[in-house]
Amino acid sequence: MTIAYSCIANGRMVLAELALTGGSYQEAASTVLRLVLLRAEPKTVIQMGSFVYHTLFIDGITYLCASDNALDTVTPSAFLKNVKYNKKQDNSSISTLRSQVTDVKNAMTQNIDKILESEERSNIFPDSTDDLQTAVKESQKTRQILRRIWWKHFKKIIIITVAILLSIIIILLTTNVIPI
Template identity: 80%
Template sequence: MTITYSCIANGRVILADLAWTGGSYQETAATVLRLVLLRAEPKTTIQMGSFVYHSLFIDGIIYLCASDNALDIVTPSAFLKNMKYNKNQGDSSISTLRSQVTDVKIIMTQNIDKILESEERLNSFTDRTDNLQTTAKDSQETRKILRKIWWQHLKKIIIITVAILLSIIIILLSTNIIPT
C-alpha cells in the first residue's frame, strides 16, 4: 500500500500538496474536493480511476490523500490523522506568530502615539518660536518708534535751549550788561 499523493485544502483551494510519484493529481484532486464539499462528511473515501482518495474534513479544511490500494483503509486514515496532528502543531506556531504580530502592533501603536506627542510638542515649540519672532519684530518697531520720539524730543529740547540762550543774550545785549 502506497500513498501517492496528499494535499491540504481550504474548501476547493489547495493550500499545499505533494505527489510521491509522477503524474498530474491536481485535476482529479479538484474533482474529489468538490465531491467532499458536497457530501460535507467528516470522512470520505472516493475511487477515481486506479486511485482511492481518502479525506478528512474538519472546520472547512480538507486533508486528502490518494492511495493505490482500495482494500487498505487503516494506513490512509492514520496518515490523515497525522497530517491533522501536524496541522495542530502548526497552529501553536501560528498562535505564537499571531501573538508576536499582536506585540508588534502594540509596539507600533505606542511608537505612533509617541511620534504624535512629539509632533504636538514640535508644533507647540514652532508656535512659541513664531510668537517670539512676532514679539521681536514688534519690539524692533517699538524701539524704532521710541528712538524717533526720543530724537524729536531731543530736537525740541535743543531748539528750546538755543532759543532761551539767544533770548538771554539778546536781553543782556540790549541792557548793556554785555558790552558790545
Template identity: 70%
Template structure:
C-alpha cells in the first residue's frame, strides 16, 4: 500500500494522462481520465501493452456505471462490491492473456532459435560438402602427382636404356669405321 500511495503522489505531481513507474520488483501503470486515476501493478517490466489495455477497459466500465454519472460521486459499499467483481473478471482475463502472450512470445523465441539453428546446420553441411569436394580434389591431385612421378621414373629408365643403346651402337659404328680404315690403310699404322 505504501508503494501505491507513493506512486499516486508521483502521478499527481507529474499530471500526465499515462505514467509507468518502477518501484522495487513491480511496475506501476496509471491512467488519468476525468479526474480519476486508475492504477495497476505488474511484475513484467517488458509488457506495457497488457496493463494499458486493462486500465482502459476498467476506466470505460467504471465510467459507464450509472452511479458514476452523478454530480457528486461518493463511492458506496454497493458500488465497491459490484466493481470488485468487474475488476476480478478483468484481472482474470488480462492475466490469462498475459500468460498466453508470454507463452506465445516463448514459442516465437523457440521458433526463432530453431530457425537460426537450422540455418547454421545447413551452412555447416554446405561447408562440409565443399570440404569433401576439396579433399577429393586434393586426393586426385596427389594421385596424379604420384602417377606423374612414376611416369617420369619410367621415362627416365627408358631414356637411359635408349641412351645406352645409342652409345653402344655409336661406339660400335666408330670402332667398325676405325677398323675398316686401319685395314684399308687409309689411316697409316
C-alpha cells in the first residue's frame, strides 16, 4: 500500500501538497475537497479512478491523502492523524505567523485609510483654489468699479471747484474788485 498524494487545504484552497508518484491529482483532489465541504463530516473515504481518497476534516482544514489500495484504511487514517498531530505541535510558530500576518494586515489597512484621507483632503483643495480664484476675480472687478466711481466723483469735484472759482472771478471782475 502506497500513499501517492497528500495535501492540506483550507476550504477548497490547497495550502500544501505532495505527490509521491507521478500523475495529476489536482483535479481529483479539487472534486474530493468540494465533496468534503458539502458533507462536512470529520472522516470521508471516496473512490475516484484507481485511487481511494481519505480525508480528515477538522475546523475547516481538510487533510487529504490518496491511496492505491482500497482495502487498507488503517494506514491512511494513521497518516492523516500524524499530519494533523504535527500541525498541532507546531502551533506556536503558526500562531506567531498568524499574528505577523494580522499585524501586516492592520498596517496595510491603516495605510489605505491614510491614503483615502489624504485623497479626500486633496479633493478639497481644488475647490478652495477655485473659490480663491473666484474671490480674486471679484475683488479685481470691485476695485475697478470703485476706481471708476472715484474718478467720476473726482471729476465732479474738479468741475465744481473750477466752476466756483470762475464764478468768483467773474463776480469780482464785474464788481471791479479786480481791475481789468
